[in-house]
Amino acid sequence: MGARIGVGLLGLGTVGGGVAEILLNPEERHPLVADLDLIRVAVRNVNRPRTVELSDAVLTTDPSEVVNDPNVDVVVEVIGGIEPARSLILQAIANGKSVVTANKAVIARHGPEIASAAKAAGVYVLIEAAVGGGIPIIEPLKQSLGGNRINRVSGIINGTTNYILTRMANEGAAYADVLAEAQRLGYAEADPAADVDGLDAADKISILSALAFGGTVDRDALPTTGISALQGRDVEYARQLGYGVKLLAVAERLAGQGDPLPLSLRVQPTLVPSDHPLAGVNGVNNAILVEGDPIGRVMFYGPGAGAGPTASAVVADILNIAGIRQASGDQGPVDPLLAAGSWRPCVLADSGDIRQRHYVRFNTEDAPGVIGKVGGRFGDAGVSIQSIVQFNASEAGAEIVVITHEVSQRKVIAALDAITSLDEVSGLAAHLGCL
């Protein structure tokens, strides 16, 4: 048995409750768990009924009592939101405590500020739970894949939207109906905007990108499309063409180098070929695919949220800090691999330069020659097409669905402009990405 490590919790909700549950029941887990003492826990309301039993001396409504407690070595921030989370994290660091947080919103926006404070104080800030729930992805990216030149990180990193998309695909149900049901079942929040508008996925992919490529980009400039405008018919047409639709988050380097390194980060509903490893990721599961040289392609798959899985990730971070503290005694210098940090400037690439495949659907007249004209405009713009299919022809008109080969955003936009000005085309009805 090694030295005891004091843990303080900010928040005892879904995740905090799961963490407390593990710390209070160390049996059958890694023996280091038994060396962790839960010292102090801050909540808003001490009288709220909880699934874990804690003595009154442990609970407090004043979070500063947690971050200032001299017996607390590691502060776990699971309150959520930007403030007071950010200030409490910085206060804990200033007090020489390491921090573990599940808060992607604060890390995506204030990561560099927090990381440099941690570096100055010689403490760790670990964030395994902030992306992918229980899936180990942060530490593998920092530690296990460091020998690679990473080219792309992509994945399904929001469980709520993946649950909705899975049900839309399986049942042919409409977005709004599935959302309402998901809210009833507790898989979606009363205010679902952060999930369905893609903001949560955007926070997470910007965190993964910073670790994979060594520098942050402007989080607020990240092109983000959620699923709230996604129509059931596009899910159905995609299925007929051999694809599933997933809310995909991508961070990739553009061809070539550049200083700062130009990256494309984006979140958008994307067609995934049905034999692609990400296509089988259903329900609230998440999966992250990392592509690099020389490793090729590795995928990490598992439960993307929930009390147990997220707590598993939080406890992993606490154990990492505890292990190093037991090895190096009190405050030693910080392992650069575990600490991570920026090592080169990165920047969002010009959106016109981003290359990918596209799925588009037009409403058109049901007249001979329309497919030819649409195809011709793509050709004129230098966009080569993989398939062009007419669906649902009737007196009211027809729908033309096009899947392109990989092409720059610039050329696609030029083609779409030319096509939507055709007399026979009444509008662009859908525009999704495609793997």
Added chain:
Amino acid sequence: MGARIGVGLLGLGTVGGGVAEILLNPEERHPLVADLDLIRVAVRNVNRPRTVELSDAVLTTDPSEVVNDPNVDVVVEVIGGIEPARSLILQAIANGKSVVTANKAVIARHGPEIASAAKAAGVYVLIEAAVGGGIPIIEPLKQSLGGNRINRVSGIINGTTNYILTRMANEGAAYADVLAEAQRLGYAEADPAADVDGLDAADKISILSALAFGGTVDRDALPTTGISALQGRDVEYARQLGYGVKLLAVAERLAGQGDPLPLSLRVQPTLVPSDHPLAGVNGVNNAILVEGDPIGRVMFYGPGAGAGPTASAVVADILNIAGIRQASGDQGPVDPLLAAGSWRPCVLADSGDIRQRHYVRFNTEDAPGVIGKVGGRFGDAGVSIQSIVQFNASEAGAEIVVITHEVSQRKVIAALDAITSLDEVSGLAAHLGCL
């Protein structure tokens, strides 16, 4: 830039060459890679042409020059086999050097001896590349999943056999034909026994088991069935019933506790339902599924062998050691989480107690009532059946395929004994596991 770390290589073959390639080309990788110096490399034949260019001063045919070189901080053992690998690893440890190895054979057999030598010397022995090629699985098991009570680790951890099984399934080809082709293409060794007899997978699952459950079991007592007796017709019948056939390695705790903790480890061809995450793992890819509480189920997927992926894993381990050395200066005490080690005694469970589903095929007379008799004998033995199907009825006889529900090995064996003594049954033609 931190302190420089000297690396010595034992072996410059497939894996060693890949490692040298990364060390000599640090650009675009984690910045710590640039702090690694390749000091000394042992091979058998210095005149063999190599893809990496090394000066004559670096190459040697005397491996003791690597493990005794005072400028070498980390020794990478990628020679393979038991001796001289084991002795060289122990010599390096005795000299106060940390060791990185991809050698599952030596770790599965001499892991405890090596681990205790490392502990006594205060150095690390890291083995990420020994299981799953480039897939990060060792460090996640040691570090990221430590908050869990692990219940089962299972997976496809031999690329050669998975390549053969994938081609058998896709092409309806016979085992011997595919093996010959795989040897021609370099996916199987001239002597394929270690792979096709399941011995390599058995080495690897015993390593994963030790990390997941905290103690080793008797490697040589591990029930191991390879794929060399697998018949194409069983792959085909499995497909018709909705399953793929994979060479699955499993390590699981039996229900209840016990001291020492009883575990079932086994390697056997196993039916995997086609919607199971492992069913889509094809070709030389590997995947490892970890099940625990509270995490649920996470899966790690990627290339299970090859120069690049395996070198990626070796370099990850070197970086881990380099990071800690840079943080803690020369020789500090060792981080218990990164070091791992046994923490409780484990033992192989009585094979009769192992519970799983089974697939069996009998050759029988093509006569009315045989299915009823076979089903009846299962029932008498307390084995409940999920499906019983007759294939290929003809004058020469019929085949009856049975898939059971989960049941103890003891009951299945009693049922099979009773069935094979029936007059109408000429023999047990196949017996596989089933998920």
